[in-house]
Each structure stands twice: as C-alpha cells, then as structure tokens.
Amino acid sequence: MSDTKKFLLDGKPVVFQDGQTILEAARQAGHYIPHLCWHPDFPAHGSCKLCIVKVGGRHVSSCAMPAKEGMEVESNTPEMNGERRALLQMLFVEGNHFCPSCEKSGNCQLQALAYDLEMLSAHFNHFYPNRPVDASHPDVLLDFNRCIFCELCVRASRDIDGKNIFALTDRGIHKHLVVNAESGRLADTDFAASDRAANICPVGVILHKRQGFARPIGERDYDAKPISVVAMEEVEK
Amino acid sequence: MEPIANSLDAVLEAVLSKRRRDPTQLLQILREVQEQVGYIPPPALTAIAAALKLPRARVEGVAGFYSFLHLQPVGKYRVLFSDNATDRLLGNLDLLGTMCQKLWVEQGKVSEDGLVSVDVTSCTGMCDQGPALLVNGRPITRLTHQRVNEICELIRSRRPLSLWPQEYFRVEDNIRRKDDLLNTVLEPGAALAAAMALGPEAWLGEVQKSSLRGRGGAGFTTGVKWEACRNAPGEERVIVCNADEGEPGTFKDRVLLTSYPDHVFEGMTLAAYATGARQGFLYLRGEYRYLLEPLEAALQRRREAGLLGQGIRGQAGFDFDIEIHLGAGAYVCGEETALIESLEGKRGTPRIRPPFPVIKGYLGRPTVVNNVETLAKTVLIALEGAERFAAVGTAQSTGTKLLSISGDCAFPGIYEYPFGVSIEQILEDCGATDVQAVQVGGASGTCLASYEFHRGIAYEDVPTAGSFMIFDTSRDLFEVARNFVHFFAHESCGFCTPCRVGTSLLQNFMDKLATGHGAKYDLADIEWINRLLKAASHCGLGLAAANPVVETLIKFRPAYERRLQSLDFAPAFDLDQSLAEARRMTGRDDADAHLSSVEAHR
Ligand SMILES: Cc1cc2nc3c(=O)[nH]c(=O)nc-3n(C[C@H](O)[C@H](O)[C@H](O)COP(=O)(O)O)c2cc1C
Ligand code: SF4
Ligand code: SF4
Ligand code: FES
Numbered sequence: 001m002s003d004t005k006k007f008l009l010d011g012k013p014v015v016f017q018d019g020q021t022i023l024e025a026a027r028q029a030g031h032y033i034p035h036l037c038w039h040p041d042f043p044a045h046g047s048c049k050l051c052i053v054k055v056g057g058r059h060v061s062s063c064a065m066p067a068k069e070g071m072e073v074e075s076n077t078p079e080m081n082g083e084r085r086a087l088l089q090m091l092f093v094e095g096n097h098f099c100p101s102c103e104k105s106g107n108c109q110l111q112a113l114a115y116d117l118e119m120l121s122a123h124f125n126h127f128y129p130n131r132p133v134d135a136s137h138p139d140v141l142l143d144f145n146r147c148i149f150c151e152l153c154v155r156a157s158r159d160i161d162g163k164n165i166f167a168l169t170d171r172g173i174h175k176h177l178v179v180n181a182e183s184g185r186l187a188d189t190d191f192a193a194s195d196r197a198a199n200i201c202p203v204g205v206i207l208h209k210r211q212g213f214a215r216p217i218g219e220r221d222y223d224a225k226p227i228s229v230v231a232m233e234e235v236e237k
Numbered sequence: 238m239e240p241i242a243n244s245l246d247a248v249l250e251a252v253l254s255k256r257r258r259d260p261t262q263l264l265q266i267l268r269e270v271q272e273q274v275g276y277i278p279p280p281a282l283t284a285i286a287a288a289l290k291l292p293r294a295r296v297e298g299v300a301g302f303y304s305f306l307h308l309q310p311v312g313k314y315r316v317l318f319s320d321n322a323t324d325r326l327l328g329n330l331d332l333l334g335t336m337c338q339k340l341w342v343e344q345g346k347v348s349e350d351g352l353v354s355v356d357v358t359s360c361t362g363m364c365d366q367g368p369a370l371l372v373n374g375r376p377i378t379r380l381t382h383q384r385v386n387e388i389c390e391l392i393r394s395r396r397p398l399s400l401w402p403q404e405y406f407r408v409e410d411n412i413r414r415k416d417d418l419l420n421t422v423l424e425p426g427a428a429l430a431a432a433m434a435l436g437p438e439a440w441l442g443e444v445q446k447s448s449l450r451g452r453g454g455a456g457f458t459t460g461v462k463w464e465a466c467r468n469a470p471g472e473e474r475v476i477v478c479n480a481d482e483g484e485p486g487t488f489k490d491r492v493l494l495t496s497y498p499d500h501v502f503e504g505m506t507l508a509a510y511a512t513g514a515r516q517g518f519l520y521l522r523g524e525y526r527y528l529l530e531p532l533e534a535a536l537q538r539r540r541e542a543g544l545l546g547q548g549i550r551g552q553a554g555f556d557f558d559i560e561i562h563l564g565a566g567a568y569v570c571g572e573e574t575a576l577i578e579s580l581e582g583k584r585g586t587p588r589i590r591p592p593f594p595v596i597k598g599y600l601g602r603p604t605v606v607n608n609v610e611t612l613a614k615t616v617l618i619a620l621e622g623a624e625r626f627a628a629v630g631t632a633q634s635t636g637t638k639l640l641s642i643s644g645d646c647a648f649p650g651i652y653e654y655p656f657g658v659s660i661e662q663i664l665e666d667c668g669a670t671d672v673q674a675v676q677v678g679g680a681s682g683t684c685l686a687s688y689e690f691h692r693g694i695a696y697e698d699v700p701t702a703g704s705f706m707i708f709d710t711s712r713d714l715f716e717v718a719r720n721f722v723h724f725f726a727h728e729s730c731g732f733c734t735p736c737r738v739g740t741s742l743l744q745n746f747m748d749k750l751a752t753g754h755g756a757k758y759d760l761a762d763i764e765w766i767n768r769l770l771k772a773a774s775h776c777g778l779g780l781a782a783a784n785p786v787v788e789t790l791i792k793f794r795p796a797y798e799r800r801l802q803s804l805d806f807a808p809a810f811d812l813d814q815s816l817a818e819a820r821r822m823t824g825r826d827d828a829d830a831h832l833s834s835v836e837a838h839r
Contacts (some may be wrong), residue, residue: 083772168298
C-alpha cells in the first residue's frame with residue numbers, strides 16, 4: 001500500500017503511476033479535465049491551454065505536467081472554468097465559427113466544451129480572418145475557418161500515417177495550416193479519407209465529402225450528454 | 238549580400254552541399270539561399286525539402302515562421318526601419334514616411350518596378366545610435382533626413398550596397414562606463430589555463446562559489462545549471478551561447494561580440510570544460526548578421542591557437558568546437574527551448590518543460606544555454622577567483638551588470654556597474670534630466686516612475702537583462718506601451734491560445750484607445766486579458782506581454798484616461814471609420830462625408 005502515490009484533485013484523492021501527467025491520472029480515475037489538443041494516442045502538445053489547473057497556487061497545463069505525490073490540484077472551480085471559458089472565447093473569435101451551418105455541429109469538441117462551460121457569448125471582438133477553403137480533394141474538404149491549431153492532424157499524419165500531409169506556417173495570429181504540395185492543394189498530396197489524420201480533427205476543418213449532416217439532431221455525439229460525460233465514457237470503452 | 242541573378246539550381250547545390258544536406262541546417266540553408274536569390278521561390282522550397290528528405294510542408298512552415306525569410310519577392314532593396322520605442326522618440330516613422338514618399342512606395346509593399354520595399358521591424362539593437370534601419374540585412378545607424386534622402390538616391394540609381402558610403406554602416410560600441418569585465422584584457426587561453434590548473438570539478442566549484450547568475454533574464458544560478466548538465470545522463474553534451482538579444486532596448490551583447498569575442502568564446506570553452514561538452518553553438522540574431530565574418534575569424538584564430546578543436550591546450554580528450562547559427566527575425570528564439578528548436582532547423586516554438594534543456598536539449602542532449610554576458614563573466618571568475626568576483630555587487634547579485642542605455646539622455650551607450658547601483662545614479666551618469674519613467678528590462682521588464690528611482694539594479698530589487706530605456710516628461714507613456722504591445726503581438730510564436738489571440742486582442746484594444754474610441758470597459762478587458770496571459774501562457778513571452786500596459790495603467794493612468802470617451806462602453810465597430818474606404822474611393826473628406834457631422838445636422 002505504501003507505494004501507491006496520490007494527489008488531490010479538487011480535494012479528492014487520485015492514485016497515479018510515475019510518469020503520468022495530472023490529466024492522464026485524473027482521467028484514469030474517472031475525473032474529467034477539459035482538453036482540446038490532448039489526445040490519448042499522442043504525447044502531450046500543450047497548446048490549447050484548456051486543461052490549465054492550479055497546483056499550489058500556480059497555473060500549469062495538466063496534460064503536460066507530471067503528477068507528483070501530495071500535489072493539491074484545483075480544476076473544477078469557478079476560477080479555472082472562468083479562465084477556460086475565456087480561452088474558448090479566444091478560439092471562437094480568432095476563427096470563423098458559424099455553428100448553425102457547420103457540418104460538425106453536435107459532434108464538435110470546441111462547441112461541446114463551450115456548452116459545457118456555459119460560454120454564452122464570444123465576449124471579445126471577432127477577427128473575421130480570411131481563410132480560404134480547400135475543396136480540391138475528391139473525398140475530403142478542408143475548411144480552415146474553424147482550425148484551432150491543435151496539430152492533431154499534423155501529428156496523426158506524421159506519426160501514424162507516415163505521410164506528413166499537414167504543417168503549420170507563419171506565426172502569431174497569422175499562423176495557419178499548409179498541406180504538403182507546391183500547389184498548396186490537398187488534391188496534390190497522397191492524402192486519403194481513410195488516413196488517421198482525416199478522422200481526428202476535433203472541430204470542423206477536415207470533413208468527409210457527401211456525408212454532411214448525416215446524423216440527425218438528437219443523435220449526435222454531444223446532443224444527449226455533455227462532453228464531460230461523453231469523454232469519460234470513452235475511457236471506459 | 239546583393240541579390241545576384243544566379244541560376245537557382247546552382248545556388249541551391251552550393252548551399253546544400255556546404256551544409257551537408259543536414260536537416261538541422263534548414264534555417265541556415267533557407268537564409269543562405271535567400272541571401273543569394275533575394276527571396277525563397279516555391280520551387281526552391283520543394284528542392285530543399287527533397288534534398289534534406291523533409292516533407293515540403295515542414296520546410297514551408299519553417300520558412301514562414303521567421304520574419305526575415307520571404308517566400309515572395311521583396312524588392313532588390315529591402316529596407317526595414319527599427320521600430321523600438323526609442324527609435325520612435327528619434328522620429329523613425331517620420332523618416333520612414335519620407336522614404337516611402339520619395340521612392341513612391343507604400344509601407345509594407347514592394348514598389349511597382351520591384352526595386353524596393355520599405356517596412357518596420359522589431360528593435361535592431363542600435364538604440365544608442367538610432368534611428369536605425371536594415372537594408373538587405375545590413376544596419377545603417379544615425380539616420381537623419383539628409384541621410385534618408387541620400388539613401389533614396391542610391392536606391393533609385395540602383396547602386397550596389399558595396400558602393401554605398403561605408404560611414405553609413407558604422408556601428409559604435411559607445412562604451413561609457415567600464416568596470417571589472419570591460420576592463421579585463423584577456424590573453425586568449427589565459428582563463429582556460431587557470432581553470433585547467435584546477436581541474437573540471439574544482440573549476441565548477443569555483444563557478445558555484447562565485448554565485449554567478451544568468452544575465453539573460455531569468456537569473457538562474459550558472460554553477461547549478463552547469464552541474465545539472467554535467468550530471469545528466471547522456472554521452473554528448475552541448476553548450477549554447479544565446480546571442481539572440483531580442484529584448485527591445487538591449488544591445489550589450491552586440492558590444493561584447495564586437496569587441497570582446499574572445500571573452501565570450503573562452504567562456505563557452507570554460508563551460509565545456511566544466512560540463513564535458515564537446516559541441517558548442519553561438520545563436521546569433523539575424524539582425525547581427527554583419528558580425529558573422531568577424532566572429533568566424535575569431536573562432537578560426539582560436540582554433541589555430543589550439544583553444545578550440547581536438548585536444549585543447551594540449552590536453553588529450555578535451556575536444557570542443559563552436560558553430561555559429563544565425564537567426565532570422567524571431568524574438569521568441571531567445572527563449573532557450575525555442576532557440577534549441579531553431580538550432581535544430583525547426584520553427585521557433587518553445588517546448589514543454591520539464592524536461593529542461595540541461596537534461597534534454599539540442600537533439601535530446603544535455604544542453605547548457607547561457608547568455609553572452611554570463612559566459613564572458615566566467616572568464617573573470619577563472620582569472621581572479623570566485624571570492625574576488627563575489628566581493629562585487631550585492632549578496633544575492635554578485636559581480637557587475639552591463640546596461641544598454643538609450644532614450645532621453647545625453648550619453649546613450651553601454652554602462653557597466655556593480656549590482657546594487659541605484660536608478661538615480663545611472664540617470665545622473667548618463668545625463669538624463671526631467672525623467673518621467675525608465676523602462677528597465679525591455680518590453681517584458683518593468684516601468685519605473687520617478688518615486689522609484691531610489692531602487693537598485695539587482696535580482697532582488699529591479700532585475701534586468703540589460704535594457705534601460707529613458708523617457709522624459711514630454712513623452713506619452715501610453716504610446717510607449719502601445720509600441721511594446723505591438724511588438725509582442727508581432728513576435729508571438731502563436732503556439733498557445735492565450736498569447737496567440739491575447740496579444741492581438743490587446744493590440745486592438747490599445748489601437749482603439751489611441752484613436753479615442755476607448756471606454757472604461759476596455760480597461761477592464763485589458764486587465765482580464767493580462768490575467769489570462771499570466772495564467773495560461775506557455776512561455777515567458779506571453780507571460781510578460783501585458784506588463785507594459787498594466788504597469789503604465791497603474792502608474793500613469795491619466796495617459797489612458799485622457800483618451801477615454803466618457804461613456805462606460807464604446808463599441809469596437811466604428812461606423813464613421815468604416816465609411817473611410819467609401820470616402821477614399823469617392824475622393825471626399827468634407828464634413829458631410831463624416832457621420833458625426835451628419836448627426837450634428839439633425
Ligand atoms: C521570450 C523570451 C526571450 C528571451 N530572449 C533572450 C535573449 O535574447 N538572450 C538571452 O540570453 N536570454 C533570453 N531569454 C532567456 C533565456 O530563455 C534563458 O533563460 C537564458 O538564455 C539563460 O541564460 P542565462 O542563465 O545565462 O541568463 C529569453 C526568454 C524569453 C522567455
Ligand atoms: S485542422 Fe483540425 S486537427 Fe488539424 S490543427 Fe486544425 S483543428 Fe487541429
Ligand atoms: S506564450 Fe506566446 S510566444 Fe510563448 S509559446 Fe505561447 S504563443 Fe508562443
Ligand atoms: S489539453 Fe493541455 S494544453 Fe491543450
């Protein structure tokens with residue numbers, strides 16, 4: 001018994017193994033910490049910052065911070081959720097998210113988190129960036145207007161598909177995705193709809209053609225249950 | 238450095254083979270291709286990617302990250318005005334306006350004949366001799382209207398840079414006060430000899446005893462860092478000298494690299510001796526490209542003297558050499574993990590820490606990253622001993638500090654002081670009168686008002702990486718803060734949400750206030766964004782990005798309130814402003830073409 005290590009998450013003890021991050025240990029123990037760029041199949045990325053928690057008064061990214069014995073972690077508090085809501089608002093205003101007309105509506109993690117964290121308005125002024133759509137590929141559409149730069153497509157294509165279809169270019173607020181072709185068109189790459197990268201986007205950028213709005217309202221991922229519940233059910237599977 | 242109309246293939250082949258088709262050299266390859274071609278055309282990206290066996294998209298991503306790399310033609314002459322707050326004091330925007338007018342070019346665009354482009358860039362480290370600009374990467378200092386007119390003539394007559402008056406390109410050291418470091422004459426190898434007489438452990442012990450702390454900003458104890466690297470598991474160790482010097486208003490590393498290169502390189506070799514590193518890098522900011530050849534020559538002299546290479550000073554097994562990598566216009570690459578990414582030929586995005594570079598740095602190897610001045614200081618410790626070194630300064634801040642002083646004073650330049658020196662004393666020495674505020678530590682530092690001038694420069698009081706910018710009572714500190722906010726928005730790497738979006742939001746708020754459309758409500762939002770940046774940023778850039786605003790808001794609030802509309806809320810959407818384009822298209826600017834006057838008529 002002496003070698004089980006524990007930390008406290010919002011006052012509740014969480015058992016962890018060495019090398020686990022706060023988020024991983026919490027998830028294993030059935031506690032949801034919001035996240036967007038983190039994915040169980042990949043190492044932590046640490047860019048969206050939705051997973052921020054407070055440890056001993058200091059903010060850390062729970063997806064990247066190794067758990068330590070005796071830590072006191074604050075996560076599901078009005079303060080942390082307030083900051084997460086503001087980060088979501090930032091993600092909404094920097095892109096063009098017209099949820100009612102988006103094929104991903106109801107299955108989108110960004111939208112689902114916004115509901116779960118009770119984000120009622122965008123609060124900040126919209127940037128309305130000009131981000132062209134790439135419809136060149138026969139089976140897949142890229143609508144960059146909704147990209148949140150989680151780099152899951154970049155990582156999946158590189159580490160699982162071995163294709164390196166996507167990369168980021170430029171920087172700051174001008175950062176954007178490019179595809180691996182001199183023409184800049186997805187059709188000129190070897191991307192396939194069966195690639196892992198084609199099936200990992202948490203928002204509505206990488207969309208399969210001819211399948212829009214296939215699932216009726218009421219049967220979509222986050223229609224019946226909030227993301228905090230759905231995400232934990234996935235762990236149990 | 239003149240763009241030469243050379244066949245692209247020949248240029249590519251020469252650069253690629255010189256760089257051994259090594260993917261870690263990607264940034265250097267892109268830079269060198271651009272130096273010869275003027276920009277990096279899309280087929281060049283494809284060819285480079287193929288030669289390095291990298292995905293093309295990744296090469297494009299790296300090229301797109303650095304502001305000095307161009308994927309489109311930028312003109313035969315590429316003029317970039319340094320746009321630090323101190324350049325503003327000296328009227329740089331006025332000079333830029335003049336140049337654009339004379340050359341018939343719009344700021345940020347290429348002239349129609351493809352001859353020239355004129356734009357601004359972040360601080361180029363010439364604040365003591367500004368206003369300054371870079372033309373095709375080469376600095377021109379002490380700009381005046383006359384000089385700008387002459388430059389326009391030279392550009393119009395397509396005179397090659399090599400035939401421009403050499404006087405333009407003179408960069409002064411402006412050393413105004415010397416103390417222990419700047420007074421030390423180093424016989425190359427002498428400090429190494431002293432350390433080698435002690436042996437690596439005892440030498441490391443000496444550095445620890447000196448309590449030397451990093452001069453690059455964070456103030457980490459150097460001996461502790463070296464020991465951690467020495468003890469980290471791994472075969473290969475690496476020493477990196479951080480000469481990115483991007484913090485606005487800092488230029489002391491430039492002076493050390495110009496006139497004390499042996500101190501710096503010997504310091505790196507001393508670090509290698511203590512840690513067992515065999516590989517060294519100097520990461521030189523792109524703005525200091527002109528120092529590359531003299532620094533390479535200094536390295537060559539040291540190799541010939543047996544102070545670099547195999548068996549240093551005749552000791553078998555003491556092998557260490559130094560390679561210079563140039564940056565390409567990215568302040569964030571001064572952050573040590575972003576710097577390492579850049580050294581590896583990648584986008585300069587800060588890594589997740591832990592692991593820290595001393596455990597896993599360059600190519601996963603234990604890596605020490607130290608500032609230029611920190612490394613130069615270790616030479617003093619070797620020559621004079623830890624005790625002598627620690628006798629200067631304060632208990633928590635031993636030794637001296639180089640300050641880069643600029644702004645409103647009679648004698649801008651480099652001042653070396655023992656730690657603990659008061660702001661008052663410094664202001665007196667540099668001939669600053671009627672001072673309203675001093676920005677210590679650069680844009681990410683702290684803004685001191687006159688009631689704080691009794692405070693001292695030290696890690697435990699007012700810490701600084703060396704920038705010291707003075708603003709007299711005639712200056713508008715709101716505009717200074719706005720300049721810094723633009724700097725951070727431009728330099729954000731864009732990796733994490735709070736900084737990528739927050740710095741741009743902040744910039745928009747400051748611009749809204751500047752045009753007189755701000756309201757109290759906006760000040761509350763600014764404070765909220767500051768909190769998010771502090772809470773959630775991935776690196777020190779985002780963490781500090783709102784400091785200039787928050788501090789001036791507290792200490793110089795009238796500068797903001799003067800600009801507020803009396804109401805609590807003003808929409809960001811300005812109907813009159815949105816009619817500006819219609820006015821421009823119709824060539825009208827009379828009273829009736831403005832919304833306010835229409836309203837007044839009612
Ligand atoms: C955004 C940012 C920019 C930085 N720029 C520099 C720089 O230009 N030069 C430097 O020495 N350190 C810079 N630093 C600090 C480095 O990360 C690192 O702490 C330093 O190089 C360590 O050297 P030292 O211990 O000798 O100070 C920067 C840090 C941040 C967060
Ligand atoms: S396209 Fe989707 S998966 Fe890729 S970075 Fe953008 S949001 Fe993430
Ligand atoms: S804080 Fe800014 S500069 Fe640092 S990682 Fe985040 S986006 Fe990049
Ligand atoms: S989930 Fe941790 S930063 Fe995105």
